[in-house]
Amino acid sequence: MSRGHADRVATPSQTVGPFFHFALAPDERLGSVAGNAVGERLQLRVRVIDGAGMPLPDALVEVYQANAAGEYGASGFAGFGRLATGHDGSCLFETIRPGRAAAPEGSAQAPHLNVCLFMRGLLRHLYTRVYFAGDPDLETDPLLALVPADRRATLLATPTAGASNSWEWEIRLQGPHETVFFDL
């Protein structure tokens, strides 16, 4: 890791706890990532499931993504969304399909959203990513290549049956289909 000669040590993380909701900006604002950005509109439902298979109604999900051209931080598009899960353990982001962001050595990453997950019970947040099932770039994505083949499906959103431009993705914290989390 390129931690350099750090002369200070990062402050420890602590759980977000159960009572963060009233501190958040209004949900309707931050669940709508798309704004006026150009691109293919889509809805992404994220559902969070615990080790007993129960949906978690008190998780906080943050997404960070590139714009349709694969650029981060482009003018007019923050690319950031943040929602708490509801009673069914899910939250719904309205956004655009991100483009292919650059990767080292001139390659490209498959379209994806970066995800930070916080909840009561977690002492540190978790980092993961969500890609789109069927995307032709999945085969060559450098981060997916680090993931054992039999676990890659845990990072794929799938189209919602009977709805256009609607995707769903489950984050499973434990169990045979435990989602892949990353150590950045």
Place this chain on the structure above:
Amino acid sequence: MSTDSRADARSQPPLTYPPYLSNALRAPARPLIKVPGNLRDLAAPVYGYLPVGQADSDLTRQHGAEPLGERIIVSGRILDEDGRPVRHTLVEIWQANAAGRYFHALDDHPAPLDPNFTGAGRAITDGAGHYRFLTIKPGAYPWRNHPNAWRPAHIHFSLFGESFESRLVTQMYFPNDPLFPQDPILQSIPDAAAQRRLVSEFDLALTEPEWALGYRFDIVLRGRHSTPFEGRA
């Protein structure tokens, strides 16, 4: 048990920590997948676009009258691991009121709500990384983690910093709280010196005479990368 390779692992809580009961079904069981430096999403943006007004950092003036409790000033500096100030970054806080009750539908602690205190604030650091809040000292409150469990008084902090990896949610505690030894959330941090970094310092210089006591709480975020991505699209 999940492990990770963070160089500062002893100063961060582990993912799996059985004394904190609600951790049991929520901590991933499999190891995290380590991402090499050149693949981290270096360009992931910094979020800090919320409009922040003056009242957002003064939690005693968000309602018609003053909240009950002991007024305090909480102020400090946000630095990165290389000692550089983190400028113009969003700092969010939330907390219980003086009686130890959160403004939250699911908080059933039988202590009074204060109609003049919500307990949520926002600030943006200045050009030297300083932030400042005026608030009320939060009360301790009971929870059900173990028999007669009480959380030490604390203020939740959320910071974004300058990169995806610098994201931090933590809690600030108050000096000499007798509840520290039995609190699994604080005790989850293996290194005692790292635990102490979450305890604010009483600072007479921050105090406003005849108005509010001052507590200093400095925060260090994970640093920027020294090897930026080449050839971005």
